[in-house]
Amino acid sequence: MRRQLAPTALTAAAVAGVVTFSLVASAPVGNAAARPSSAYAVSAEGQVPIAKTPYAESLDGKRQTTSALELPKNPLISVRAGTATAGNDSASVELFDIVIGPDIxxxxxxxxxxxxxxxxxxxxxxxxxxxxxxxxxxxxxxxxxxxxxxxxxxxxxxxxxxxxxTPPKSLLAIDSLNVWCSGDTGGIDVGSLTLLGQTVKVPTTRQGASLPSNPLASIKVNSQAKHADGAFTVTGLSINLAGAETINLASATCAKPAAKPKPTPKPPVDHPAPPQVNTPPAAPVPTPVKTHQAVTG
Known part of the structure; x- marks a missing residue:
């Protein structure tokens, strides 16, 4: 059952230096020639850059999970909880209570x-x-x-x-967003989405769908891409704020870990034959000889 969570209203008075907080740290950079499976909850480019956070990456195929209870307050976006998971050719993201432009x-x-x-x-x-x-x-x-x-x-x-x-509490609010991929397939699940207080129906099943554009925000839903190295990425929502800021919410990339080199087989070892031991022949079984003894008395 999908969780129905009311959007969290946060003030917009925090400074724009969100990138200085420890939670918003730069994500590791994978090898482009052997892209690993990875996932992140939030990233942004523009006047308020936000690195991929929380971010999970699986370099060896083992399951890796990273969670954040809440992003630091900033004038752009707040998230109450986010979890990113990456494993062997699989990845997923769960987000709850996303608020963009609080009290705008x-x-x-x-x-x-x-x-x-x-x-x-x-x-x-x-x-x-x-x-x-x-x-x-x-x-x-x-x-x-x-x-x-x-x-x-x-x-x-x-x-x-x-x-x-009677202004709404945010420009855009989403109560939940789940994204997953497995191999070269994937999908998304979006809870209630409101734009300036008005509920908007989100076409989650159609790849690359767009919500009706307006001067404040244009929104792309369920963007999917196959990469030259065989990796596959699903991004839940891509939001463009008046051309000044691009926000990506919930992105999962599936890629098989680089194949480990097979060990070189060792050449067979010739074991010398065990030395022969000369065993003396068995003694013959004695043959009984019948004789007659003289009777005296």
Whole structure:
């Protein structure tokens, strides 16, 4: 049964130096000519780089598992728990309570004119009113370009008012994400996913599916790739934040460990024959001789 976990709300006030924390350490680099099986829970490239963490790698085919209870607080992403496992031609990742852009919209100060429009919405026909094009303040995520109200994923003015007056706790929240591979096959399982408070249906069974794009985030689901060295990789979610940051969640790579060289057989050893021992012939069995003894008396 899939675990249903409520997203964890974390503040966005932490410094962007997440890479200085010991948990976010550089992952080992494998031999490109003989890529080992490996797995990681979270990585990011852009204004806030995050190395692959937690990271597991199997160099000899033995099962290796690494877990993290929680990522350090940072302005980009939080994860309550993550486990990465790699073994002989197999790998898997489990993630729970992923939050991207925590409290991102709670920082937005609504312009007075928009507040007035929201307060005076008519009971009917409000959905036909045009969206105002108002500049949004800095949302607190490093690298995001300047955005306006028309960049938010809403369809009408009532949706915009609801989004800004009762902001969700995150830009993107996922309660669970599992990814696995075995040989050259694999798949993913995604729990409830919400984008700015709206539940989004995730097509987990289709390889390389994309969720509807918007100026804030574009999301790829179940990306799969076969490599020239025979390895196979499945990545659960790849999230692009307005072109400023790319986040990969739950990636598993399956590759057989490099074959161990066969031991060179030793040449046969000629053992000398044991020395012969001269055994004397057995003594003949004596033959009894019948004789007659003189009788006296």
């Amino acid at each position: 919209l709670s920082q937005v100060k609504i312009p007075p004119e928009l507040k007035q429009q929201c307060a005076s919405l008519p009971k009917t026909g409000a959905s036909d009113l045009p969206l105002p094009d108002l500049a949004l303040p800095d949302l607190g995520l490093p690298g995001l370009p300047a955005l306006s109200t028309k960049d938010l994923p809403v369809k009408n003015l009532p949706d915009l008012c609801n989004l800004l007056l």
